[in-house]
Amino acid sequence: MLVAVDHVQLAAPPGSQDALRSYYAGVLGLTEVPKPPVLAARGGCWFEAGPVRLHLGVEDDFRPAEKAHPGLEVRDIEVYAARLAVHGAPVTWDDNLPGHLRFYSRDPVGNRLEFLQPR
Template sequence: MKLAALHHVQLAMPKGEEPAARSFYGELLGLAERAKPPVLAARGGAWFEAGPVRLHLGVEADFRPATKAHPALVVDGLRALAARLGEAGFPVVWDDDLPGFRRFYTADPFGNRIEMLEPDAVPG
């Protein structure tokens, strides 16, 4: 047995907050929303993806944000994304502790921690 791939990461969200999820993950981050299978759609939440990146948001009755556990998303144009998120009122906390990457942390509309990172340019 061996692991082949990571299919998706699921984050929790409060009930009825799908519009906020669409605004953040769809509009600000540029992920496309994907239809959930009907049996799962009845539970609420939303699924987003861009290429191999898949984020699922599921409704949790006793919701509490994940403030430590988080997905780390590799992006092109990290500084532009930081500016966009900051202008939209989301936190941008830069962190220089990961060699080879520029990165910052933000939070989605529900308080879930999200890491954004971009590899340092290769000298050349």
């Protein structure tokens, strides 16, 4: 029986790990966690904050996720959106989800991310 989502994996192009670290750790505030050695050899990086775990895996024929995306719940969404904007990340507000404040952004390689807060 399903009990939780363990992690969400997004793809990234080869050689993008430094940009991903700057964004996911520096801008979003997640902590990078070491990958097991056998998986580290494949490249990519893993990040977490509390129960939120995002894995970025290297994909040779990478294309950013245009529609698919993780939905990440945040506190103080206006402050969080301002933090992203100050770092040059796009912030696109969307009011189409009843009962929530939310915006979309893109990571440095173009993957779509949704940030939301219940009203």
